Amino acid sequence: MKRYSLMAGAAFCLAVTGMAIWTAAADPVDETLEIDGVPMTTRAPAPEGHPFDEVLSGWLFREAETRATQEDTFENPGMIAVEEGAEIWNTVEGSAGKSCASCHDDAAVSMKDVGAHYPKWDADSGKPLNVELRIDKCRVENMGAEAYKFDQPEQKALTAFIKHQSLGTPVELDLSEGDMQTWWDRGKETYYTRTGQLNMACATCHEGAMGHYIRADHLSQGQVNGFPTYRFNTGGLVSLHNRFRGCIRDTRAEFPAAFSDELMALEVYVTWRGTGLSVETPAVRQ
Amino acid sequence: MRLTVPAIAAAFVMTGWVGAHAAEVAPGDVQIEDMAVEASLTGTPGNPEEGAKTFANRSLGNCLACHAVEALAKEQFHGNVAPPLDGVADRWSQAELRAIVVDAKKVFSDESMMPGFYSLDVGKNVREDLVGKTILTAQQVEDVVAFLTTLKE
Numbered sequence: 057m058k059r060y061s062l063m064a065g066a067a068f069c070l071a072v073t074g075m076a077i078w079t080a081a082a083d084p085v086d087e088t089l090e091i092d093g094v095p096m097t098t099r100a101p102a103p104e105g106h107p108f109d110e111v112l113s114g115w116l117f118r119e120a121e122t123r124a125t126q127e128d129t130f131e132n133p134g135m136i137a138v139e140e141g142a143e144i145w146n147t148v149e150g151s152a153g154k155s156c157a158s159c160h161d162d163a164a165v166s167m168k169d170v171g172a173h174y175p176k177w178d179a180d181s182g183k184p185l186n187v188e189l190r191i192d193k194c195r196v197e198n199m200g201a202e203a204y205k206f207d208q209p210e211q212k213a214l215t216a217f218i219k220h221q222s223l224g225t226p227v228e229l230d231l232s233e234g235d236m237q238t239w240w241d242r243g244k245e246t247y248y249t250r251t252g253q254l255n256m257a258c259a260t261c262h263e264g265a266m267g268h269y270i271r272a273d274h275l276s277q278g279q280v281n282g283f284p285t286y287r288f289n290t291g292g293l294v295s296l297h298n299r300f301r302g303c304i305r306d307t308r309a310e311f312p313a314a315f316s317d318e319l320m321a322l323e324v325y326v327t328w329r330g331t332g333l334s335v336e337t338p339a340v341r342q
Numbered sequence: 343m344r345l346t347v348p349a350i351a352a353a354f355v356m357t358g359w360v361g362a363h364a365a366e367v368a369p370g371d372v373q374i375e376d377m378a379v380e381a382s383l384t385g386t387p388g389n390p391e392e393g394a395k396t397f398a399n400r401s402l403g404n405c406l407a408c409h410a411v412e413a414l415a416k417e418q419f420h421g422n423v424a425p426p427l428d429g430v431a432d433r434w435s436q437a438e439l440r441a442i443v444v445d446a447k448k449v450f451s452d453e454s455m456m457p458g459f460y461s462l463d464v465g466k467n468v469r470e471d472l473v474g475k476t477i478l479t480a481q482q483v484e485d486v487v488a489f490l491t492t493l494k495e
Contacts, residue, residue: 254477260455268421
């Protein structure tokens with residue numbers, strides 16, 4: 057796939073006018089992230105077929121204060137939701153009288169590194185499932201409980217808790233399972249499709265303009281290794297599909313339903329774009 | 343209905359406005375030739391003060407999202423996705439600036455990130471209430487162009 061140039065127009069403008077030096081990009085910081093002393097991989101060589109040489113965690117693009125908040129789990133406000141998730145894990149719900157722990161025991165053991173490999177192919181459903189959908193499947197089929205409503209606080213908390221069991225583990229998807237490759241292809245198409253009155257694709261900002269500022273916002277590669285993410289501007293956890301929908305909405309487009317096939321495909325593709333980055337859930341962003 | 347004096351006055355104002363509106367070039371009819379749109383979209387000269395407001399307004403031009411401009415230094419957070427516009431009027435003619443604001447993708451390249459502010463050649467799944475609508479009105483484009491032509495060094 058052809059890489060979106062920053063702005064063909066800008067380059068042309070420079071060439072034609074010989075305009076004085078215009079240094080637009082601001083580099084991501086040259087720092088290393090340790091969470092409670094455990095090193096995170098925030099830079100990794102990109103997988104084959106990736107438009108970048110190196111994949112970069114969004115952490116590298118944030119302000120010093122935001123970065124520092126993520127380095128200490130006691131400071132990280134997202135950890136409150138993770139603790140709530142731990143309680144939900146042990147709470148009996150549904151007609152079968154089970155909790156997650158009834159079958160999966162200690163999540164630190166049974167869920168260790170699991171979230172780093174989601175979305176994962178589910179032959180039974182004939183599609184990839186992310187952690188949220190996997191939780192729902194378990195609740196409905198094994199617990200006799202109802203699926204969570206999208207972005208219900210319990211859904212975000214339990215998802216964050218499960219993904220947190222992979223803290224530090226590099227993201228890696230198995231695209232050879234089932235039809236994962238087809239979903240990846242479809243997600244890639246969505247990633248490069250411009251939407252809305254503003255006529256922008258994911259790639260417009262997170263590939264073409266990565267490293268630049270839109271207003272006060274330092275554009276990252278749009279990696280998803282830290283979701284659900286704690287955001288200061290909303291003061292709570294933000295799920296990945298909420299973020300997808302927000303970005304698409306900002307192009308002044310109608311946006312797909314959470315966990316729709318379109319957004320699941322996008323999740324598969326975008327997660328792959330962060331291959332090798334540590335799971336940082338719950339990451340802290342502005 | 344009996345026409346009152348204010349109603350008649352209003353009718354005159356309306357006629358004036360309708361007159362200008364009738365001369366307005368529809369988005370699909372704007373001719374971009376040699377990277378330029380020579381004719382005004384409305385026939386009404388642009389107002390640079392109004393243009394500066396439209397330029398900065400986050401729900402209108404929001405041009406500062408990507409471009410920095412010293413003339414608007416009082417506004418916070420100028421982006422740097424695209425070139426600064428200081429001295430832009432020394433580099434481009436009024437007709438070229440109009441073309442760039444109307445549809446930069448037709449002037450530069452389809453890969454330009456800049457939205458077409460007076461174009462219906464837009465992305466997929468446009469929000470329902472915005473279908474068939476441009477980001478700026480023809481007069482707002484003229485106002486922004488008038489503001490841009492003041493940016494000389």
